[in-house]
Amino acid sequence: MKAEIIFTGTELLLGQIANTHAQYLGERLSALGIETTRQVTVGDDWEGITGALREALGRADLVIITGGLGPTEDDLTMAAVAEVLERPLVLYEQALRRIDEYFAAQGKTTPPNVVKEAYLPEGAKLLPNENGTAPGCLLEDRGKILVVLPGPPRELQPMYEKYVEPRLREKLGNEAGVLYYRVLKLTGISECATQEKLKDLAASSVNPRIGYVVKPGEVHVRISSTASTQDEARLRVEELLKKVEERVKDYVFAYDEEQIEEVVGQLLRDRGFTIGVAESCTGGLLGGRLTNVPGSSDYFLGGVIAYANEVKERVLGVPSEVLRTVGAVSSQTAQAMAEGIKRLLGTTLGVGITGIAGPGGGTPQKPVGLVYIALATPEGTEVKRFEFPGHRAAVRQGAVNGALMMVRRYLEKGI
Amino acid sequence: MKAEIIFTGTELLLGQIANTHAQYLGERLSALGIETTRQVTVGDDWEGITGALREALGRADLVIITGGLGPTEDDLTMAAVAEVLERPLVLYEQALRRIDEYFAAQGKTTPPNVVKEAYLPEGAKLLPNENGTAPGCLLEDRGKILVVLPGPPRELQPMYEKYVEPRLREKLGNEAGVLYYRVLKLTGISECATQEKLKDLAASSVNPRIGYVVKPGEVHVRISSTASTQDEARLRVEELLKKVEERVKDYVFAYDEEQIEEVVGQLLRDRGFTIGVAESCTGGLLGGRLTNVPGSSDYFLGGVIAYANEVKERVLGVPSEVLRTVGAVSSQTAQAMAEGIKRLLGTTLGVGITGIAGPGGGTPQKPVGLVYIALATPEGTEVKRFEFPGHRAAVRQGAVNGALMMVRRYLEKGI
Numbered sequence: 001m002k003a004e005i006i007f008t009g010t011e012l013l014l015g016q017i018a019n020t021h022a023q024y025l026g027e028r029l030s031a032l033g034i035e036t037t038r039q040v041t042v043g044d045d046w047e048g049i050t051g052a053l054r055e056a057l058g059r060a061d062l063v064i065i066t067g068g069l070g071p072t073e074d075d076l077t078m079a080a081v082a083e084v085l086e087r088p089l090v091l092y093e094q095a096l097r098r099i100d101e102y103f104a105a106q107g108k109t110t111p112p113n114v115v116k117e118a119y120l121p122e123g124a125k126l127l128p129n130e131n132g133t134a135p136g137c138l139l140e141d142r143g144k145i146l147v148v149l150p151g152p153p154r155e156l157q158p159m160y161e162k163y164v165e166p167r168l169r170e171k172l173g174n175e176a177g178v179l180y181y182r183v184l185k186l187t188g189i190s191e192c193a194t195q196e197k198l199k200d201l202a203a204s205s206v207n208p209r210i211g212y213v214v215k216p217g218e219v220h221v222r223i224s225s226t227a228s229t230q231d232e233a234r235l236r237v238e239e240l241l242k243k244v245e246e247r248v249k250d251y252v253f254a255y256d257e258e259q260i261e262e263v264v265g266q267l268l269r270d271r272g273f274t275i276g277v278a279e280s281c282t283g284g285l286l287g288g289r290l291t292n293v294p295g296s297s298d299y300f301l302g303g304v305i306a307y308a309n310e311v312k313e314r315v316l317g318v319p320s321e322v323l324r325t326v327g328a329v330s331s332q333t334a335q336a337m338a339e340g341i342k343r344l345l346g347t348t349l350g351v352g353i354t355g356i357a358g359p360g361g362g363t364p365q366k367p368v369g370l371v372y373i374a375l376a377t378p379e380g381t382e383v384k385r386f387e388f389p390g391h392r393a394a395v396r397q398g399a400v401n402g403a404l405m406m407v408r409r410y411l412e413k414g415i
Numbered sequence: 416m417k418a419e420i421i422f423t424g425t426e427l428l429l430g431q432i433a434n435t436h437a438q439y440l441g442e443r444l445s446a447l448g449i450e451t452t453r454q455v456t457v458g459d460d461w462e463g464i465t466g467a468l469r470e471a472l473g474r475a476d477l478v479i480i481t482g483g484l485g486p487t488e489d490d491l492t493m494a495a496v497a498e499v500l501e502r503p504l505v506l507y508e509q510a511l512r513r514i515d516e517y518f519a520a521q522g523k524t525t526p527p528n529v530v531k532e533a534y535l536p537e538g539a540k541l542l543p544n545e546n547g548t549a550p551g552c553l554l555e556d557r558g559k560i561l562v563v564l565p566g567p568p569r570e571l572q573p574m575y576e577k578y579v580e581p582r583l584r585e586k587l588g589n590e591a592g593v594l595y596y597r598v599l600k601l602t603g604i605s606e607c608a609t610q611e612k613l614k615d616l617a618a619s620s621v622n623p624r625i626g627y628v629v630k631p632g633e634v635h636v637r638i639s640s641t642a643s644t645q646d647e648a649r650l651r652v653e654e655l656l657k658k659v660e661e662r663v664k665d666y667v668f669a670y671d672e673e674q675i676e677e678v679v680g681q682l683l684r685d686r687g688f689t690i691g692v693a694e695s696c697t698g699g700l701l702g703g704r705l706t707n708v709p710g711s712s713d714y715f716l717g718g719v720i721a722y723a724n725e726v727k728e729r730v731l732g733v734p735s736e737v738l739r740t741v742g743a744v745s746s747q748t749a750q751a752m753a754e755g756i757k758r759l760l761g762t763t764l765g766v767g768i769t770g771i772a773g774p775g776g777g778t779p780q781k782p783v784g785l786v787y788i789a790l791a792t793p794e795g796t797e798v799k800r801f802e803f804p805g806h807r808a809a810v811r812q813g814a815v816n817g818a819l820m821m822v823r824r825y826l827e828k829g830i
């Protein structure tokens with residue numbers, strides 16, 4: 001099922017308010033396996049709304065239109081829908097009763113112009129508005145579904161979840177076109193390099209297809225498929241996923257909606273382990289991420305932000321000779337930091353991070369993005385060398401993800 | 416002049432990210448007096464992008480298209496523009512040089528696929544990207560203006576303001592209106608409480624008008640005016656700003672585009688001061704924020720993340736009696752933490768943060784959101800009690816902003 005969404009409202013075009021429906025509906029539909037192929041925003045004008053409706057109905061199976069259901073002259077949506085579907089607007093007594101009750105509850109009578117809200121295109125299924133006066137409606141016409149929803153988010157969202165989504169689910173039950181996707185989250189590798197590794201797989205596969213999203217310090221590889229059944233789509237995705245994973249397994253730190261700090265937290269809690277962090281270039285961000293999780297005090301005892309070399313030496317016990325000879329950004333320093341914090345706090349695990357976040361300070365031998373991460377465990381200390389791509393924030397977030405990836409791997413498989 | 420805007424990106428359609436350009440560009444254009452008549456979002460697919468471009472160019476005088484300028488196979492925008500305008504893509508040597516320099520500055524060579532970003536439609540005016548590699552471009556074709564901008568907001572916004580808006584102003588001559596606005600960033604107060612304080616001012620003023628934006632740990636009060644001249648708009652805004660500021664001055668931590676950590680960093684550097692942090696509920700986020708700023712090693716020496724009480728006691732020297740009697744979330748503990756880190760690292764200033772981030776752990780006496788922040792200085796230690804509204808992330812970010820606000824105030828005026 002392909003969907004298009006039309007947002008009406010001159011205030012959206014003027015940037016007076018943010019369009020929060022775009023993300024909300026995009027995400028809800030995609031979770032159902034419905035592919036949104038286009039979103040259009042038009043103003044409160046007749047030509048704009050009817051034009052957008054005709055175009056969308058010409059292309060998509062499902063059209064959702066939001067806003068413009070109020071009582072003013074600017075509110076044209078219901079009339080535009082009636083015009084485009086060539087149906088008359090008729091009074092829905094049930095809708096009018098609800099509106100009258102709404103005002104009566106406030107000790108008022110219904111203002112004459114609000115009566116307009118009770119007129120819907122003939123044959124429409126009424127969608128009650130539990131947080132306002134204007135009802136929405138759902139129409140099925142020539143094999144297409146058209147859904148009309150109110151503009152305010154607090155009216156739209158409950159109406160969508162209570163009345164629209166169940167109907168879409170029902171429809172999808174016996175119809176072709178289910179979207180399924182998985183996401184691999186990678187760190188320590190650039191989007192370019194990821195694409196290079198997967199080039200032939202991506203080129204030879206259209207359904208499932210491979211897509212990329214880049215965030216600071218992470219690359220998401222998204223494998224999606226549309227098929228006639230959920231099982232078929234899943235099968236296709238999982239098959240390609242295995243091949244993709246094989247190629248990039250050194251960089252995968254999380255899957256799908258997982259929050260890596262929650263995964264690590266649960267693993268630590270399950271083992272009864274504690275952890276401490278020693279951070280240089282990340283400046284506290286790893287501690288910040290670990291403590292995003294409520295209840296993290298069960299396993300996170302604390303850390304030292306050792307930004308200055310003197311702090312690395314004096315508080316964490318990094319040998320001054322190491323700092324003098326191989327420097328602060330080195331495997332040895334990372335190791336001494338991890339072991340130092342483990343010793344200082346008496347934790348099961350200790351993490352040490354040291355690197356060059358940039359933008360300055362890089363050399364050909366030690367470029368911006370070079371980060372050493374050490375994990376001290378009861379069985380010994382592992383150190384990894386990373387080169388994180390991108391600007392300062394990306395390098396720092398990458399280092400946090402890299403550190404959490406190492407802890408996760410250790411806890412899942414041992415060192 | 417009528418404008419249409421096309422946003423490209425499958426992640427927008429899927430609701431994976433919010434479309435912040437819609438509001439930003441809508442507002443900027445409307446301030447110039449340009450009417451946006453339609454906004455369209457399409458995925459990263461050839462038919463979608465070229466179709467949307469053709470339609471928009473058929474209707475509008477100005478078309479802006481965003482996103483899809485990166486190096487991957489998904490990035491189709493520049494090729495689609497070339498196709499629709501029937502112009503070849505040609506190598507812009509100047510663009511390639513900038514890309515090479517960008518990578519060289521990081522001690523790297525330009526990856527082969529990034530070279531693609533230096534190809535623009537023939538005759539296009541290059542728009543330099545000062546925060547990334549992919550340039551944008553501006554084309555004038557058969558009386559229409561077509562502007563191509565990168566997707567990331569931190570790349571798009573400076574490019575638009577520096578290169579696109581001046582050209583549009585020129586085109587418009589003296590028809591252009593002028594938008595002027597100021598933003599006050601508040602912490603330690605809820606949106607509702609802020610609105611309550613400003614209710615009468617907001618109700619009695621349409622131009623300038625007062626708007627609110629809420630982010631985790633901050634409330635932004637935005638005062639904006641549109642007028643025929645910059646001076647007139649500014650005058651109106653500054654007059655109202657004074658009144659607003661008077662009412663909320665205890666909560667203001669930053670103005671406009673200021674990054675509080677940069678402001679604080681510059682103040683520390685100017686005085687030749689150093690700083691250390693002792694963090695409990697913020698878990699390292701304050702250190703993380705301070706070290707967002709390149710060159711922060713000039714004044715930030717490090718810190719201790721004292722999540723467990725034992726760490727507060729053993730590493731920072733918080734008296735065990737304080738922890739036992741008044742507890743970890745108390746004015747005394749915050750003070751001992753701030754003084755402890757100042758002593759441990761030998762810094763000019765020390766910050767201590769302790770509080771209840773939630774969602775659990777609150778009591779009527781010590782509710783979720785209660786945070787004590789202490790600032791130890793050569794003249795003594797100041798402690799403030801905050802109650803930050805909202806969920807865990809908001810409380811933690813609020814505490815970071817509150818701490819930076821205290822440091823800023825001290826450095827600007829003394830304790």
